[in-house]
Amino acid sequence: MATQTTIEYEYAPGHLWASEPNAYDAARLSEGQMILNMGPQHPSTHGVLRLEVITDGEIIVDAVPHIGYLHRCFEAHAQSLPFNQAIPFVDRLDYLAAMNGEHIWAMGVEKMLGIQGDIPPRIEYIRVLMAELNRIGSHFIAIGTYALDIGAYTPFLWLVRDREHLLRMFEWVSGARMLYNYIWVGGLFYDLPVGFEERCREFVAYLKPKLRELQQLVIENEIFVKRTANVGILPLPVAINYGCTGPVLRGSGLRYDLRRVDGYSVYPELEFDIPVGTGQAGTVGDCWDRNYVRVQECWESLRIVEQCLDRLTTDLKRTRDFDPHALLPKKIRPKAMDIYVRGESAKGELGFFFRTDGRADVPVRCKCRACSFHNLSVIGEISKGTMIADLIAILGSLDIVMGEIDR
Structure with missing residues (x-):
């Protein structure tokens, strides 16, 4: 991003008045161009994001995202707290897919402690079950708010209605609707409540026809197709060069998913496909493809959920002596090392870099690799x-969440 400068101009023909830092000098704009600020509070900018848009009439010349409005301060918090106490702050990164973030953070700390392979299978399957349910909930918000952005109100209400069932199940399990602190280092906050598996199967049966309705109402809708096909085309080389991951990258045609590439947790034992954009409605990598991939991923997550429920109710049945706290370390003090651990969050590759000195129970350095940050960075290129x-x-269509962008 170019160096920001503060410019103040009085109104004059051919000049633009501006009074806040911008990446572009208004005095150097070509004739007919102007700076248009979108956000940071406009709903369509998905929270505290300001887009500095250079326009020539109705045509966009460039778009520069300004992200410094939320100040989550995650990395500073993580470097001042023990590893287990930082999990509530992980929840607040991508607060729409908090279970996924907790899972990846816990895996990273367990890998440093050398206990990653000792986690009981029941705990691993519960973790994956929660992560995939949360992936569905995150995609529901992505698709629903996207439809709202481009003028369709009903799909948003339908998806929020169905997501409410998920939130109630999460509240049943963890006591919270969005910020869970459920997946702990070495285990879980608690085992699944009695009757949860049966309720979850009922939800899966309920959701399948709703997903078909969603495809017909939104993805296959003629107006939606005309509004999104051949718009915002992201070529695969550009997506790779900008570090895009998740549905944004897979929408451009690359079958890259860390659940398969890295094969962490129990994902290698599960059957599921990796949907990619094919240009079915327009051009590979357009807005339609990215939303199509998210809908298809909801179907694949349901497949994973059903397989987890099968294992949890047959081979890994609840027993009285099962203790989800059995491997919780009393003191988390890893050896001195540098390590990077990553996983497939709902929006792409979420990774954590840790540097430890072997003497303290807090990291010397913690760095978060946020998928939304990289996905947002490509907006100037494709707009x-x-x-x-x-x-x-x-x-x-990029499905960003500002909690993990302005960290």
Whole structure:
């Protein structure tokens, strides 16, 4: 991003008045161009994000994201707290997929402690079950708010209604609806409540016809297709160069998913496919493909959930002597090392880098590799030459969450 400068101009023909830091000097704009600030509070910018858009009439010349408005301070918190006490702050990164973040953080600390292979299978399957349910909930918000961004109100209400069932199950399990602190280092906060598996199967049976309705109402809708096909095309080489991951990358045609590439937890034991964009409605890597991939991933997550439930109710039945706290370390003090651990969150590759000195129970350095940060960085590249109205469609298709961008 270019160096920001503060510019103040009085109104004059051919000049633009501005009074806040911008990446572009208004005095150097070509004739007919202007700076248009979108956000940081406009709903279509998905929270505290300001887009500095250079326009020539209705055509976008460039778009620069300014992200410093939320100040989550995650890394500073993580470097001042013991590893287990940092989990509530992990929840607040991608607060729409908190279970996924907790799972990856716990795996990283367990790997440093050398206990990753000792986690009981029941705990691993419960972790994956929760992560995949949370992936569905995250995609529901992504698709619902996207439809809202481009003018469709009903899909948002339907998806929030169905997501409410998920939130109630999460509250049943952890006591919280969004920020769970459920997956702990070495175990879980608690075992699944009695009757949870049966309720979860009922939800899966309920959701399948709803997903078909969603495809018909949104993804296959003629108006939705015309609004998103051939818009915001992200070529695969550009996606790779910018570090895009998750549905944004897979929408461009690359079958890259860390659940398969790294094969962590019990994912190698489960059967599921990796959906990719194929240009079915327009061009590979357009806004339609990215949303299509998310809907298909909901189907695959349901497959994973059913397989986890099968194992949890047959081979890994609940027993009285099962203790989800059995491997919780009394003191977390890893050896001196540098380590990077990653996993497939709902929005892409979420990774944590740890540097430890072997003497303290807090990391010397903690760095978060946030998928939304990389996915957002490509917006200037794929929005050039498009209409202003299409910029909202492009931004929404990236499915960013500001909690893990301004850390």
